[in-house]
Amino acid sequence: MTMGIPKKQKPEFTDPRKCGHCGNFAPMIRGAVYSTVEPTYDQQMNATFDEGLIYQILDCPSCGKVTLTKLPYHDLWSDGEDAPEMVVLFPTDDKLPVGLPDTIKKAYEAALKVRNIDANAYGVLVGRVLEMVCENREAKGKDMNSKLADLASKGEIPSNLVGVANGLRNLRNVGAHAALGELTSDEVPILSSLTKAILEYVYSAPHLARIAQEKLDKLKKKHK
Ligand SMILES: [Zn+2]
Numbered sequence: 774m775t776m777g778i779p780k781k782q783k784p785e786f787t788d789p790r791k792c793g794h795c796g797n798f799a800p801m802i803r804g805a806v807y808s809t810v811e812p813t814y815d816q817q818m819n820a821t822f823d824e825g826l827i828y829q830i831l832d833c834p835s836c837g838k839v840t841l842t843k844l845p846y847h848d849l850w851s852d853g854e855d856a857p858e859m860v861v862l863f864p865t866d867d868k869l870p871v872g873l874p875d876t877i878k879k880a881y882e883a884a885l886k887v888r889n890i891d892a893n894a895y896g897v898l899v900g901r902v903l904e905m906v907c908e909n910r911e912a913k914g915k916d917m918n919s920k921l922a923d924l925a926s927k928g929e930i931p932s933n934l935v936g937v938a939n940g941l942r943n944l945r946n947v948g949a950h951a952a953l954g955e956l957t958s959d960e961v962p963i964l965s966s967l968t969k970a971i972l973e974y975v976y977s978a979p980h981l982a983r984i985a986q987e988k989l990d991k992l993k994k995k996h997k
Pocket of ligand 1: 834
């Protein structure tokens with residue numbers, strides 16, 4: 774028994790849009806559409822409207838990776854302001870940790886840009902971010918290991934994160950010296966989590982604590 778094999782069809786293109794994988798801005802191939810739009814009775818208006826969700830799989834001609842989008846639809850929405858925007862369900866974009874110093878933010882953004890394109894380049898750039906964190910926090914030590922241990926001893930990162938960071942460093946070294954082995958896309962999520970944990974401990978947590986303290990101070994003033 775054979776299932777009919779779907780064959781490639783003449784491509785239909787979308788308006789130019791940014792690919793969340795490679796950052797390319799160009800029309801994408803509309804690969805598949807799934808719609809839940811159907812006539813729905815609106816009691817308040819005593820009328821029936823077409824209403825539902827339109828899902829699309831878009832194919833990026835630049836990197837060949839797919840994007841999944843969701844668009845709510847209603848007859849009464851014109852293409853203008855009242856229509857909700859298309860939501861990208863995949864790939865999810867990486868939110869930047871809050872409270873990063875500008876230089877570190879820029880370096881981290883540069884790493885995120887290549888994240889889905891080149892695992893090794895990502896490894897090298899993420900390693901640079903880590904070095905900048907050590908420099909920014911004036912970590913003392915002859916190498917990354919001892920600098921991170923120094924940060925932990927000063928209470929800037931939890932000591933169990935040193936082990937995590939060493940893991941990150943090892944992976945990063947693999948990235949910088951391709952002869953030792955290539956980083957694969959399997960390792961990218963690990964690298965990503967490790968870096969994020971460090972950035973959040975060093976910058977986001979104190980930043981959020983500062984905001985909370987300021988709010989508390991304001992509240993105290995009010996109650997004086
Ligand atoms: Zn792409």
